[in-house]
Amino acid sequence: xxxxxxxxxxxxxxxxxxxxxxxxxxxxxxxxxxxxxxxxxxxxxxxxxxxxxxxxxxxxxxxxxxxxxxxxxxxxxxxxxxxxxxxxxxxxxxxxxxxxxxxxxxxxxxxxxxxxxxxxxxxxxxxxxxxxxxxxxxxxxxxxxxxxxxxxxxxxxxxxxxxxxxxxxxxxxxxxxxxxxxxxxxxxxxxxxxxxxxxxxxxxxxxxxxxxxxxxxxxxxxxxxxxxxxxxxxxxxxxxxxxxxxxxxxxxxxxxxxxxxxxxxxxxxxxxxxxxxxxxxxxxxxxxxxxxxxxxxxxxxxxxxxxxxxxxxxxxxxxxxxxxxxxxxxxxxxxxxxxxxxxxxxxxxxxxxxxxxxx
Amino acid sequence: xxxxxxxxxxxxxxxxxxxxxxxxxxxxxxxxxxxxxxxxxxxxxxxxxxxxxxxxxxxxxxxxxxxxxxxxxxxxxxxxxxxxxxxxxxxxxxxxxxxxxxxxxxxxxxxxxxxxxxxxxxxxxxxxxxxxxxxxxxxxxxxxxxxxxxxxxxxxxxxxxxxxxxxxxxxxxxxxxxxxxxxxxxxxxxxxxxxxxxxxxxxxxxxxxxxxxxxxxxxxxxxxxxxxxxxxxxxxxxxxxxxxxxxxxxxxxxxxxxxxxxxxxxxxxxxxxxxxxxxxxxxxxxxxxxxxxxxxxx
Numbered sequence: 001x002x003x004x005x006x007x008x009x010x011x012x013x014x015x016x017x018x019x020x021x022x023x024x025x026x027x028x029x030x031x032x033x034x035x036x037x038x039x040x041x042x043x044x045x046x047x048x049x050x051x052x053x054x055x056x057x058x059x060x061x062x063x064x065x066x067x068x069x070x071x072x073x074x075x076x077x078x079x080x081x082x083x084x085x086x087x088x089x090x091x092x093x094x095x096x097x098x099x100x101x102x103x104x105x106x107x108x109x110x111x112x113x114x115x116x117x118x119x120x121x122x123x124x125x126x127x128x129x130x131x132x133x134x135x136x137x138x139x140x141x142x143x144x145x146x147x148x149x150x151x152x153x154x155x156x157x158x159x160x161x162x163x164x165x166x167x168x169x170x171x172x173x174x175x176x177x178x179x180x181x182x183x184x185x186x187x188x189x190x191x192x193x194x195x196x197x198x199x200x201x202x203x204x205x206x207x208x209x210x211x212x213x214x215x216x217x218x219x220x221x222x223x224x225x226x227x228x229x230x231x232x233x234x235x236x237x238x239x240x241x242x243x244x245x246x247x248x249x250x251x252x253x254x255x256x257x258x259x260x261x262x263x264x265x266x267x268x269x270x271x272x273x274x275x276x277x278x279x280x281x282x283x284x285x286x287x288x289x290x291x292x293x294x295x296x297x298x299x300x301x302x303x304x305x306x307x308x309x310x311x312x313x314x315x316x317x318x319x320x321x322x323x324x325x326x327x328x329x330x331x332x333x334x335x336x337x338x339x340x341x342x343x344x345x346x347x348x349x350x351x352x353x354x355x356x357x358x359x
Numbered sequence: 360x361x362x363x364x365x366x367x368x369x370x371x372x373x374x375x376x377x378x379x380x381x382x383x384x385x386x387x388x389x390x391x392x393x394x395x396x397x398x399x400x401x402x403x404x405x406x407x408x409x410x411x412x413x414x415x416x417x418x419x420x421x422x423x424x425x426x427x428x429x430x431x432x433x434x435x436x437x438x439x440x441x442x443x444x445x446x447x448x449x450x451x452x453x454x455x456x457x458x459x460x461x462x463x464x465x466x467x468x469x470x471x472x473x474x475x476x477x478x479x480x481x482x483x484x485x486x487x488x489x490x491x492x493x494x495x496x497x498x499x500x501x502x503x504x505x506x507x508x509x510x511x512x513x514x515x516x517x518x519x520x521x522x523x524x525x526x527x528x529x530x531x532x533x534x535x536x537x538x539x540x541x542x543x544x545x546x547x548x549x550x551x552x553x554x555x556x557x558x559x560x561x562x563x564x565x566x567x568x569x570x571x572x573x574x575x576x577x578x579x580x581x582x583x584x585x586x587x588x589x590x591x592x593x594x595x596x597x598x599x600x601x602x603x604x605x606x607x608x609x610x611x612x613x614x615x616x617x618x619x620x621x622x623x624x625x626x627x628x629x630x631x632x633x634x635x636x637x638x639x640x641x642x643x644x645x646x647x648x649x650x651x652x653x654x655x656x657x
Contacts, residue, residue, distance in 0.1 A: 052550050073556035085547035089569035098565070099555030146551070 002062045002076065002153040003028040004049065010057035011041070011048050011210075018044040019210040021058070026188065026259055028063075031180050034209035035197040037233065041188045043158055045207075049188060050156050056077060062154065073099075075154070078147025082137040082159040086131040092118075093127040094148050096145050096252070110149075117148040120179075124267050137168040144179070157189040158330065164194045173199060194234050206230045223347065228356040231282040233351055237313050240283040240323045243353065248275035249324075255281055255350075260321040263296075267345050269359055279359060282349035285313060288325035291340035299340050314339070406430060406625035413621050422478075435628060437623055439610035446627055449607030453587060455518060456603055459583045460525035467526065467569060468533020468578065473563050474539040475534070477549045485536070494531030501528075502595055509596065516598030524596045525586050533578055533626040541567065580642050584635045587607035604631050 004026040011019040020039040026032045030336045034042040039307060047053040051072035060068045067075050086095050093114060118124040131139055140160055147155055157176070161169045162203035177200055182186055191197055197204050198218045206229075225231035231239050241243045244257030251273065251356045252265035262281070273279075291297030300316035301321075307313075311326050314333050318341075325341060327333040350359040401418050406429050409420040432609035435445040440449075471490075475483050506525065510514035514523065544567075552562045608631045612624045 035407045047550075050550075050554065052553065072550075077554060079551065079554050081547040081551060083547050084543050085545060085551040087548065087552070087566050087567070098552075098557070102556045102561060143551075146555070150555070 002066075004154060004186060004188070005061040005064070006045075006049070007056040007061065008056065009048065009060065011053060011055045012322040013044075017056075017210065022210070022212060024205065024212065024215070026186060026298045029184045029186055031187045031200055031202045033197040033201035033204045034188065034207055035194065035204050035233075036192065038192060040207045041210035042192075042207050044186060044210075046156050046158055046190045046354050049154075051075050070245055072358050076152055077151045077156055078152030079156040080140070080143045080147055080158065080160045081109070082162050084136075084143045084163075085344065086139055086142055086343070088131055090130075091127065092123065092129055092131070092134070092142050095131065095142055095151075096127075096149050098147070099150050113149045113151075119181075120144050120148065120182075121175075131256060137172060139244065140164065144176070153185060155185055155187040157187065159191055160189075162191070162193070165298045169196075177198065187196075192337075194236065194337060198234070206233065208233075210231055224358070225282065225349055226358050228280055228282065228351045231351070235284055236283050236325055237308075237326070240281075240285065240288075240348075242283070242321060244279065244281060244321075246273055246275055246277045246279055246340060257281070257321060259319040261319070262343060262345065264345055264350070267348060267350065269350070271359060273359060278353040280351040280353055280356075283323065283343065284347070285324045285326045287344040287347045288323060288341050289344060290327050290331045291342045296342050297340040298343070299338050302335050302337050302339050305335055316341075389549050402625045402629055406438040410618070410620065410621055410622060413589060429594065429620070430626040430630070432620075433611070433623045433627035437611045437620075437627060438614060439607045440614075446607055446611070446630055447602060449602060449604035450630075450635050451602040452597070452601045452607075453492070456521050456525070456593070456597065456601065459522045460586050460614045463522065463578060464526045464529035464533050464582055465578045468531055469568070469575070470563065471530070471534040472537025472539075473567050474559075475538045476544075476565075477562075478559065487534075490531045490534050494535065498528050499591070502591075506595065514620065516596070518597070518601050521593060521601060521603075524592050525589070528592070529582055529585070532581065536578055536581075537571070537574060540571070544570065566624050576642070580638055583638050587634050591601070 004024075006022055006024040009019055009022045009024075010017060014189070022045065034045060036042045044053060048055050051067070051070060055068060059066055060069075062075065081296075082253065087098060090098065096117060097110050097112045100113065114127070115124070118127060121144060123138060123141050123145060126134060126138060126142070131142065134142065137201055140163075143160070160176075161172055164172065173196055174222070176187075176189075189196075189200060201218050203215060204218055204221045206213045206221060206226075208229050214221055214230045216224075216226075221230060222234055232241060242257050244255055246264070247254050247256045249261070249263070252263060253273070255262040255264050280295075298318050300318035302314050302316045303322070304315040305312050306315075312331075312333060313326060314327050315322060315324050316339055317323075327339075331339075333339050351357060352359055404421055405413060405418065407425050407427065409424060409426055409428070412423060433445060434447055436443050437445045439446075439449070477488055492616070506515060508580060509520050514520040523580065532608070548566065549562060552566050557565065587603075589603070590605040591611065594606050597603060608627050612629050
């Protein structure tokens, strides 16, 4: 088991700096997800942790030991790739045992370890097959198994489920979570899929342009996004974003955008805000609730509904402002009808217009 | 209500314009093929005739009296200069030159291609550009400097000298071939092997080489054809003892004393071209793929 510390890490390809001055501490046994859009540097960062990409500045520490220039094989890591990267000319058994055979480990021990990993991943019946005779899900199991037999202290996953179909993805996601519970190893997992991030992680590091935007638990990242980017990157259906200003409305503070008004006096601002400040309101569809005859209800006209199975995503216009909101199947929300909602201000987010950071 | 029976359509209706177009194309291809096959036909029929028959001058007629004397003579006793031992010595020499040259040049090309595509060697691009440039310079330019260098090191006119020459001249194309093939393999494979603890040679031997069969076949075809057909390098570098078949063929054909033994010359020529011909006929599909993979990918 191992903790991982990155100290003011820089990674560049030629003149392009991919990761900038990044500090990150990953606790022993933690499941950390690096989440971000493609090109944000998350895979490069993982590759640097694995020792496959040279860093151009800073240090990498495993268990307080400097491994910045240690060979990948000596770092005690196992890595799983999106493209599986199984050795195509070797059987599953030889794929699993390749690393151990190189290390010159006793044959009996190799056999025991391969059997243990194969049983754990339910691939024991596939040991004699070549990778080309396996399905995508089976291939990824073998790839995970290859990391398992190495007794890795740290597991690195580089978008391992992105090549699989939706059903298999959900299945294997659960399995990886179980695996983490069983092994209690440190796991670092790169993905652009927010569902994977939210379901698997102890903590999520949301990245953009080589910089970590927010590092927190899945719930906090989702409920209290640190900035506009994090707010809009997470959540499906996506967060509504409205530009407007704060205005003093008698003794309380309101958010105003055109004719639209929202009382925000119950919102927990993290800093002192004054009337007239330009802000962006971030409002998740599930925080606009069907009104049950309450006084604070706002009436809007439904323009479009998108049934999503368990619920319905409705697009309605409230005082000239188009917002998406979730309604239940039995709430009677239909296109071209009026519909009343209440907005849960405490769960909304306000961001500074210029910097995009949370207020 | 009864379902109406589908009208039976046995086959696509003929479009006569298209059919005549097809006929034209095949007729043209047939004529072209005949044109190129004609010399081979003349060579074969001439080699099975006696000299008396050849003197009649009917080069297209089939042999009236079928004889393989010319073939036997070409193989065992035709005169190459002063010695009259036929082509078999040259055949042996060619094999002795061919086998090590092909094996070494392909192995080197594979290692080069592997290093260039997977290991980010410093200055790899410059190295590769130099190699590419090497494949564009006519090799006649290098002959004199090479002769001087070989003379200094004492391998001039030896088997080692000619093998080394073929290896050197084969390297640019072989490297290019293998590099292009390897750059199509997923880099993750290499990364996974590094995490598994494999080094430069272990990755090459255990993972990359077993995946190289298709391109290795192409390389063998290209190198066998090129090295077997070589005349100039063999003449200059092989030395008197190791002259390849092509050089001996030239000596047989260009002997100027007495009457020209056309039948022997033809038989000797066909014998010499038998190896590349066999390689081509047995592996036409791979041969074309080799040419394509060299030309299309850059």
